[in-house]
Amino acid sequence: MVPFQAYQTPTAFKHGLGVLENLAEEVKALGIKRPMLVTDPGIVKAGIADEAAGVLKRGGVSFVMFDQVEANPPVELVDRGAVFFQQEGCDGLIGLGGGSSMDTAKAIGVVASHGGSAVDYEWADPNPITKPIPPLIAIPTTAGTGSEATLWSVITDHNRHIKFNIGGTPFIAATVALIDPLLTINLPAHVTAGTGMDALAHAIECYTMAFAQPFTDAVALLAMEYVGQYLRVAFAQGHNKEARYKMSMAAMLGGLAYGTDSAGAAHAMSQTAGGVVNCPHGAITARLLGPVMEYNFIGEPQKFARIAVALGEDVRGLSIWQAAEKAVEAVYRLTEDVEIPSLQQLGFSEDQIPLLAELAVKDPQTIGNPRDIYYDGYVKVYQRAFAVGK
Ligand SMILES: [Fe+2]
Numbered sequence: 001m002v003p004f005q006a007y008q009t010p011t012a013f014k015h016g017l018g019v020l021e022n023l024a025e026e027v028k029a030l031g032i033k034r035p036m037l038v039t040d041p042g043i044v045k046a047g048i049a050d051e052a053a054g055v056l057k058r059g060g061v062s063f064v065m066f067d068q069v070e071a072n073p074p075v076e077l078v079d080r081g082a083v084f085f086q087q088e089g090c091d092g093l094i095g096l097g098g099g100s101s102m103d104t105a106k107a108i109g110v111v112a113s114h115g116g117s118a119v120d121y122e123w124a125d126p127n128p129i130t131k132p133i134p135p136l137i138a139i140p141t142t143a144g145t146g147s148e149a150t151l152w153s154v155i156t157d158h159n160r161h162i163k164f165n166i167g168g169t170p171f172i173a174a175t176v177a178l179i180d181p182l183l184t185i186n187l188p189a190h191v192t193a194g195t196g197m198d199a200l201a202h203a204i205e206c207y208t209m210a211f212a213q214p215f216t217d218a219v220a221l222l223a224m225e226y227v228g229q230y231l232r233v234a235f236a237q238g239h240n241k242e243a244r245y246k247m248s249m250a251a252m253l254g255g256l257a258y259g260t261d262s263a264g265a266a267h268a269m270s271q272t273a274g275g276v277v278n279c280p281h282g283a284i285t286a287r288l289l290g291p292v293m294e295y296n297f298i299g300e301p302q303k304f305a306r307i308a309v310a311l312g313e314d315v316r317g318l319s320i321w322q323a324a325e326k327a328v329e330a331v332y333r334l335t336e337d338v339e340i341p342s343l344q345q346l347g348f349s350e351d352q353i354p355l356l357a358e359l360a361v362k363d364p365q366t367i368g369n370p371r372d373i374y375y376d377g378y379v380k381v382y383q384r385a386f387a388v389g390k
Contacts (some may be wrong), residue, residue, distance in 0.1 A: 005211070005213045007213065007215040007216070008170055009149065009151075009170065009173060009256065010170045010173050010175070011138075011148070011149060011173050011174050011175065011176065011177050012175070012176045012177070013148075013149070013177045013179065013252060014026070014176060014177065014178055014179070015177075015178075015179035015180070015181075015248065015249070015252070016179075016180070016181075016245075017180065017181055017182050017241060017245065018180060018182055019178050019179065019180045020051065020052060020055060020139065020178060020180040020182070020183065021055060022178065023052060023055045023056060023059070023094070023137070023139070023178060024055055024056050024058065024059020024060070024061050025059065026137055026176050026178065027056070027059070027061050027063075027092065027094070027137065028059070028061070030092060030135040030137070030175060030176065031135070032061075032091055032092030032134075032135055033062070033091055033092075034062055034063065034064065034088070034089060034090050034091055034092070035056075035061065035063045035064075035090060035091075035092040035093060035094050035137075036063070036064050036065075036066055036081075036084070036085050036088065036090040036092070036093055036094070036105075036108070037049070037052065037053070037056075037063050037064070037065045037066065037067075037094045037096060038066050038069060038081065038093060038094065038095050038096065038097075038101055038104055038105040038108060039052075039065070039066070039067050039069060039095075039096040039097050039101050040067065040068075040069035040070065040071075040097050040098075040100060040101050041067060041068075042097075043067075043096060043097045043101065043141060044067050046141075046186060048096065048141055048183055049065070049067060049096065052094070052096055052139065053065065063094070064084075064088045064090060066081055066084055066085075066108075068080070068081075069097060069100050069101045069104045070100065071100050071278070071280070072100065072156040072163065072274060072275075072278055072281070073100050073103060073104045073107070073155055073156060074155070074156050074157070074158050075117060075118045075119050075155055075156070075157050075158075077104060078104055078107040078108055078111060078117075078118040078155060079111060079117050079118060081104060081107075081108040081111075082108050082111035082112045085108055085112045085134075086112060090112075090134070091134055091135075092134050092135045092136070092137075093105045093108065093109055093133070093134055093135070093136040093137070094136075094137045094139065095136060095137070095138045095139065095147075095148075095174070096139045096141065097139075097140075097141050097142075098140065098141060098142040098144070098145060098191075098195065099142070099144070099145030099146075099147045099154070099281065101141075102138045102139075102140065102145070102147035102148060102153075102174070103145075103147050103152075103153040103154050103155065104153075105136055105138070106133065106136065106147070106152075106153035106166070106167070106172050106173075106174075107121075107153040107155055107166055109133025109134050109136055109172070110129055110133055110153070110166055110172060112133070112134060113131060113132070113133050113134060114127065114129065114130070114131070118155050118166065119155075119157060121166045122155075122157075122164040122165075122166065123164060123165055123166075123168075123364060124168065128169075129166070129167065129169050129171045129172055130171070131171060132171045133171060133172055135175045135176075136173075136174045136175050136176075137174065137175065137176045137177075137178060138174035138176070138177045138178070139177075139178045139179075139180070139183070140177075140179060140183070140184075140248070140251065141183045141184060141187075142184060142187060142191060142192075142195040142251070143181070143184050143187075143192070143195055143196060143199060143234070143244070143247035143248045143250065143251040144194070144195025144196055144197070144198040144199045144251050144254075144282050145195065145198060145199075145251065145255070145281070145282075146198075146199060146202055146251045146252060146253075146254045146255020146256070146258060147255065148174055148177035148179060148251075148252065148255060149174075149177060149252050149253075149254075149255030149256045149258070150167070150173075150255045150258045151167045151168055151169060151170060151172055151173050151258075152165050152166070152167040152168065152172070152258065153165070153166045153167055153172060154166075154271065154281075156274070156275055157275070158275075160275075161275045161276055162272065162275040162359070163271045163272065163274050163275045165271075165364075177252070179248050179249075179252055180248075181241065181244040181245040181247075181248040182241075182244075184234075184244050184247070184248060185238060185239055185241070185244055186238065187238065188238075189235050189236075189238065189338075189339075190283075190339070190341075191280075191282075192231075192234050192235050192238065192247075192338075193231070193235050193282075193283075193286070193338035193339060193340055194280050194281075194282030194283040194286060194340065195251070195282045196227060196231040196234065196235070196247055196250070196251075196282070196338065197227075197231070197282055197283075197285065197286030197289065197334070197335065197338065197340060198254075198281060198282035198285050198286065199223060199227055199247070199250045199251040199254040199255075200223070200224065200227040200231070200250075200254070200286075200289070200331070200334075201254075201263075201266050201267065201270075201285045201286065201289045202220075202223070202254035202255065202257055202258050202263065203219075203220040203221075203223035203224045203227070203250070203253065203254045203257050204220070204224065204289065204293065204307060204331070205263040205264035205265075205266055205267060205292075205368070206220050206254075206257035206258055206263055206264075207220035207221065207224070207257065207303060207307065208264065208296065208299075208300045208303050208304070208307075208370045209263060209264045209368035209369065209370060210367070210368050210369070210370065211368055212303075215256075216256070216257045216258075219253040219254075219256045219257050220253070220254070220257035221306070221310050222250075222253055223249075223250045223251075223253035223254040223257060224307060224310035224311055225310045225311075225312075226246045226247065226249055226250035226253070227247070227250045227311075227334075228310060228311035228312045228330070228334075229246065229312065230242075230243040230246040230247050230250070231247060231250075231334065231338060232334070232337055232338065234246075234247045235337075235338045235339075263365050263368060264292065264296070264365060264366075264368050264369040264370065265288075265292045265295070265296070265360070265365075265366060265369040265373050265377075265378070265381065266285055266288045266289045266292040267285065267363075267365045268360045268361075268363035268364075268365040268366045268369070269288050269292070269356070269360045269363075269378065269381070269382070270284045270285035270288055271363060271365070272356065272359035272360050272362070272363050273288075273348065273356050273359070273360075275359070276348075276352065276355065276356065276359070277346065277347040277348055278347075279346040279347055279348075280346075283340055283341055283346055284343070284346055286335050286340040287335065287340055287341070287342065287343050287346070287385055287388075287389065288381070288385055289331055289335070290328060290331045290332040290335055290385075290388065291381045291382075291384040291385040291388065292369075292381055293327065293328045293331055294328045294384065295371060295373070295377065295380065295381050295384075296369065296370050296371045297324045297325065297327065297328055298324075298371065299370040299371035300324075300370045300371075301320050301321055301323075301324040302320060302324075303370075304323075304324035304325075304327045304328070305320050305323035305324045305326075305327070307324075307327040307330075308323050308324065308326035308327035308330060309323075311327065311330040311331070311334075312330075313326040313327070313329075313330050332388070342386075342388075342389025342390070343385055343386055343389050344386070344389055344390075345389070348386075350383075350386050353379055353382045353383065353386070354379070356378070356382055357375050357378035357379045357382060358375065360378045361373075361374060361375050361378060
């Protein structure tokens with residue numbers, strides 16, 4: 001047991017179909033005179049950046065657009081964005097997109113307010129974040145990463161082939177999260193699948209991790225229920241508003257479950273593996289979640305049994321161990337149903353297992369895992385994950 005814990009989030013969550021229409025009002029309410037809209041070319045192409053820009057223009061807000069975000073955002077992008085922020089005389093941020101855009105906006109905020117480079121704030125080493133970033137409005141366009149609710153920004157250092165976290169403090173959190181499920185309506189099915197499984201991974205890992213607490217347990221369980229009920233529907237029917245709303249809420253709740261602490265082995269693996277092969281975070285996390293649960297469930301059988309119930313499994317008449325195994329089976333089945341690509345299809349090969357296992361051990365998220373895991377354990381989990389994909 002951890003001796004004492006706290007839960008804190010400074011973010012105001014405003015959600016519902018069409019809530020994007022309130023963007024200009026929110027900017028003004030926060031006293032922002034010149035926001036920098038941080039987004040990526042895909043969001044521009046999908047017309048969502050124009051939609052947000054239109055709301056700002058109609059509301060009389062003068063803003064600048066930074067639309068260069070790329071997946072797995074690199075250090076250089078953040079540093080370039082922070083220079084742009086200063087040059088343009090901005091005083092606030094709008095992060096519009098998936099996790100990459102919101103994480104980039106957060107990290108730009110850190111560098112703009114503290115100086116230096118994003119790399120200076122890697123896991124608060126050498127520099128901790130000591131003051132709030134400029135006011136940030138986070139607007140997710142996927143339902144998965146939960147970055148609108150977390151105290152983290154995940155940045156990639158391509159030179160060292162690693163991803164690292166900046167944050168762990170309320171100073172980096174969004175001031176307002178505007179969660180409009182209509183923005184996810186046109187997401188391609190494979191993005192719906194990967195990001196939705198990422199939300200599930202946040203919920204499951206944070207529910208079972210060593211730092212779990214009642215606040216995070218409560219939101220994590222509801223996130224699991226929503227994913228269990230609605231991810232397949234959102235995957236199968238992109239235009240189903242109820243499914244999109246529930247998945248957006250699952251992502252938000254999963255992000256809240258992330259709290260201030262680390263997740264577990266699936267994220268220790270997926271984040272480090274994402275530094276080796278540039279692949280979608282949700283898909284790689286999804287592929288590792290089942291094998292990690294299979295490894296972990298003996299450490300927390302009661303909690304895994306409860307996960308099975310949250311995911312809609314019938315556990316009547318089963319022992320606690322059988323019920324716990326049902327949770328593992330349910331996640332494997334969901335992974336297949338929403339057609340998550342195999343590790344091989346994502347670009348990994350089995351001869352990379354020693355390297356991938358070595359990197360995962362070093363990731364700070366390893367500490368939170370509900371079963372002790374070292375190099376040999378990671379090798380075993382990776383071998384299983386490759387075998388499942390064959
Ligand atoms: Fe994640």
